[in-house]
Amino acid sequence: MMDKPLYIHRFRYHFSITKLIFWALIFLCLIYFFFCQAPSSSSTSTLTSRRVLWGGPDWESRVLKSARPRSRAGGHVVLVTGAAGFVGTHVSAALRRRGDGVLGLDNFNGYYDPSLKRSRASLLERAGVFVVEGDINDAKLLKKLFGLVKFSHVMHLAAQAGVRYAMKNPGSYVNSNIAGFVNLLEVCKSANPQPAIIWASSSSVYGLNTKIPFSEKDRTDQPSSLYAATKKAGEEIAHTYNHIYGLSITGLRFFTVYGPWGRPDMAYFFFTKDILKRKTITIFEGPNHSTVARDFTYIDDIVKGCLAALDTAKKSTGTGGKKKGVAQLRVFNLGNTSPVPVGKLVSILEKLLKVKAKKVVLPMPANGDVLFTHANVSLAQRELGYKPTTDLQMGLKKFVRWQAVMKYSYDKRYAKAVSGPRFECDKGSFELRFPITMVFNFFGKLFSLVFDGWSWWWDRITEDNVIRVLTTVLATTLIISWCAWLIKKSRTPPLPPGPPGLPVLGNLPFIEPDFHRYFTKLSQIYGPIVKLKLGSKICIVITSPSLAKQVLKDQDAVFANRDPPASALITSYGKHDIVWMPNGPEWRQLRKIFVRDMMSSSILDACYGLRRQEVREMVREVYKQVGLPINIGEQIFLTILNVVMNMLWGGSLHGEDRRIVGVEFRQVVGEIVEMLGKPNISDLFPVLARLDLQGIKSNTKKLVSWFDRIFDSVIAHRMDVDVANESETKKENKEIKDFLQFLLDLKNQGDSKTSLSTTQIKGLLLDIVLGGSDTTSTSLEWAIAEILNNLEIMRKVQEELDEVVGNDSIVEESHIPKLHYLNTVLKETFTHLSLS
Ligand SMILES: O=C(O)[C@H]1O[C@H](OP(=O)(O)OP(=O)(O)OC[C@H]2O[C@@H](n3ccc(=O)[nH]c3=O)[C@H](O)[C@@H]2O)[C@H](O)[C@@H](O)[C@@H]1O
Incomplete structure (x- = not known):
């Protein structure tokens, strides 16, 4: 065993205590964080807002920052409700990308997995859009927001979506699509200036109409679901607020919007998951085996329509709740203009997923669904320049690619596998997360963070295949090199301490020419074994005799091999x-x-x-x-x-x-x-x-x-x-x-x-x-x-030679062992010579 100076033991002792305290504190923080700060998953079982967290200087400064357009001149200031929803996220990001000030609002309700909404919100956060957590029914919150920011536009996309769910929870439709909308319009009408409002209506307002394609001039008085009825009510309410208060309002009738980051309750989304899980899917058919078809519209086309509607919206005419003149009131169809039977949708998915779907065909239940939708978009084309460009094949390809990447982060099986028992405390209910759960969650979050960004960016970059291939090769190379570096690092034993150096050059610029003095100085700071990095080579300097003995004698065989310099190799x-x-x-x-x-x-x-x-x-x-x-x-x-x-x-x-x-x-x-x-x-x-x-x-x-x-x-x-x-x-x-x-x-x-x-x-x-x-x-x-x-030394050497050899004899090798002083002189010379 190598003898260790006492200070090393003492240092280790102090170090372990500090380390212990440090880890204990981290552990306590983690417990606090996971027990009392972790979001309660009870939110998944209720549609109402879990808790509303707003107010305070920090919150206000985030609101103001998010709502500030990038360039002060010309940028819109937009409040996007339902910003963490499917369409809301895409529209908010698009507005922000082009420089508008955008503030999001969303209640993160549990109609479908709120973690998807949270992920969309964190994506927006990274894009510079703050999503305020709150409900459109909260008048106080809305007034606060309108007090802080002078919104030029409101993009109202918050709603209770889904056609068939209305039979299960009718109240939620009335609450969001009617009461919430009215609440928002109330605040907008009183705002000064009044914003222009663009809001999401639905193709479902055409209800039982049989005349195709659906035109904005067609009747909308026979809705087949409560959902459709609330959207139709919204259109009438919009008319009222436009008429009485001079609010500029544009309603957009969306036709079955789909795409990446979409809604898991929609057929294309859960069909994909179920096909992959080899679960049976149900395809509805109409009377007499007629096909059910939808005018599926890709999200990017919808975003373009929304932005065009916003850009062409005229200002509201009222102030302080009073109408000053006739205001703009518009309704547009935003569809794809080519309906596709649901069976065809499934066969496209089968091809993309390379899995044959297990399917049953059943008569469409009378739960609000309509047989077909088909948009006539000539009005939108004329007024907004709207022209859909993505067909279902291409759009689903993009969705499937996104879904493949996201599969792991939102798969409920994983969530269930890692969830622990639930407890109640005064902060609400919380889930006891075991270390394994924490680890799963941590990596799950990390994974989703990385892939959220990746897939979002992936969909945004050009369609150019060369760029895609290059990007993929580059990213793969980077990931592989990073993994190789990590593996190499994990296998390399820790190195001794040493002075910090520069990247690439290491300690080279700091080395002093007098090596022995420089090494002595280093040993006083870092101890008897010091690491120096000279370019890409690591050098270990040993300054204690006991360590030198270890290296040169005891462990000689280990250290015997050397890395010859180029000259020595020759x-x-x-x-x-x-x-x-x-x-x-x-x-x-x-x-x-x-x-x-x-x-x-x-x-x-x-x-x-x-x-x-x-x-x-x-x-x-x-x-x-x-x-x-x-x-x-x-x-x-x-x-x-x-x-x-x-x-x-x-x-x-x-x-x-x-x-x-x-x-x-x-x-x-x-x-x-x-x-x-x-x-x-x-x-x-x-x-x-x-x-x-x-x-x-x-x-x-x-x-x-x-x-x-x-x-x-x-x-x-x-x-x-x-x-x-x-x-x-x-x-x-x-x-x-x-x-x-x-x-x-x-x-x-x-x-x-x-x-x-x-x-x-x-x-x-x-x-x-x-x-x-x-x-x-x-x-x-x-x-x-x-x-x-040194004449004195010369004299002594001569005296010794006279004494041992004699004045008239010549030195022989046999004399050498007796020439002690000369031997000492030579040894001293070797010492000085090696130092220099
Ligand atoms: O365009 C619209 O106005 C509406 O579009 C969608 O509603 P929907 O067209 O019914 O979309 P999905 O629920 O995805 O259904 C698509 C098609 O698949 C069919 N389907 C659905 C579920 C199922 O299990 N099997 C099945 O064949 C439906 O009958 C429908 O024809 C949205 O969910 C609504 O929020 C939106 O307002």
Whole structure:
């Protein structure tokens, strides 16, 4: 175990308490939120508003902001009632998109799943439309809104919809479609200025008419449902308010509107769900097996009609509840002009869903339905420029696509699966949500949030298929990369602490040139193990001896593999040398050969004479230059090079060769060492590696090829000699071999385990040349320079040499163990050299 300083334990202790308190607080907040703030789902069982939350400065500022047109000049200021409804949402968004000020109003009743309405409202919220939660019957609220905002128009789309439901809950139709409408008109007539009103009537007002197509001039006095009757009543009421108070009113008779975000109570919507669930659907037929048909109208066409009606609406003429002149009163059909039998609707759905519907055909019950609808839209075309463009096939395709995306977020099965027991408290009833429920809800909400936006946007963007394909590819790529990144991140263990860095560059701009001082500073802040990000590479700095022991000794095998810089990859012949080869059996074999066989004491002893001879030659050379300047570094290098070359392949340089070739050798070695030590952009940003911006890779290649040529020629020469003197060589087998001979023997005779490749031999030779010559000569040059700068040290070294070696003798290797002071000087030199 690594010894940990006390402060780490203390820090952990404090950290865990803080963490505990933090999570406890989060948990309490969650409990509070889910128990007392969560919307009561009792709203689903009642059609009346659950609770009305309005008023207060924050609410008022949201109202004002939402109602403000984007550009102050010219934009309408519109109150949209039923804004969270199907048509209301689309119209509000369209108005807002073009820059009008739009305030929504909706009571979020439970006629169908209110969560769909909530989702539409949050979609609008994101588009900049605030939907006030309130009822059109709430006169106080309406007055408050009209007091705050001077609405130029009211788009009245709030209503109790659905034809057949009127038999179940007639009161709701009277409440919304008559009382609510009157309440709204009352407030509008008193407003100053009076707004122009555009409101949703219905094709159902044509009732039992048989003359087709339905025209606005046709009779509307035989409604077949209470729904139709309340809409017809609305048209009469509109006439009254127009006549008495001068309100400009436009009624729009919608013909079976369908599309994305539609109403789940409508046939096309629940047919789709039921077909997918393999549930049986009922198709109504008329008397004598006649078909029932509807003029299904796509939502986008309806939106265009609504906006055109709003734009062409004249101002109301009254003020303060008093009529000042004749005001505009209009009614338009907004249909598709091509009725489609319900059976045909089902077969389109079957094709789109690729599922055969289970269907039964039953006589249409007498519950308010009419046999067919068919709009004549010539008036709307003339006055509003209205022209429907989406046929049922295309419209249903869009709906099915939307529905496929939304399936999971509104599927009741999911809602049921995650709902918990219900309780009552003074804040109303609430549902106990277990953690699993919360998790489901959270992800459900997240899912729906994402897909709400997606599908909404998807329907808005151009029909251009190229853009659609490109968008899909882009989105898929982004999602896949994000998931891959998440998976990678979850698998990566946490990293040690470290200073914050910049994107892409990481800590590079902040690194100080004096590494040892900089790392000390970091360790004081972040502890003994620090993470630094250099470009895309992560570096870990360790500053404590115990951690260094862990890494370099105890866990050596784990940390042994290194990521070679570009230059080292070349000098190591692609990780084929002993320095960079990955830790494994091959590397262990190489190390064994190197330590046990090549560097054994018997071999080193056998080279003693050679070393002695070379050192004496150097001393002679130095002696010749007495009184003259001398390049001591060069002399040391040439001596060591001769020793190394002799040990490697038995060759050495003498006379003029020693100087000329030796100097070139030194230069090449020096340049390779420089390339190895130079910071390389390619190493920090591997994406740029191909560019080799600093030319380090190409330079290193050139330098290594210089050595490569020498190695090739020495190896080829040796192999030729070997063949010629095969019998001689066998005789001399027991004599001391040079390294090259030893390595070539391994290459030729070794079994599959011990055999070496020519590349590995060259890698090893370069390791020995670089490691043996440059490091030793540089260290000695430094040591001599330091001694020359410290006369006291020089005096002590000389005294020790006089004492151990004597004045008239030459230093031998046997003297070295007794030269304690000189040894210390060399060790000090190594310490300083490595720091610099
Ligand atoms: O245009 C209109 O004025 C009306 O259009 C729709 O009413 P509806 O046309 O009856 O729409 P759906 O309920 O979707 O019915 C469409 C067709 O499917 C048929 N249907 C309905 C349900 C069913 O189970 N089987 C079936 O064949 C109906 O008879 C009808 O012909 C809306 O629901 C009304 O709010 C709207 O005012």
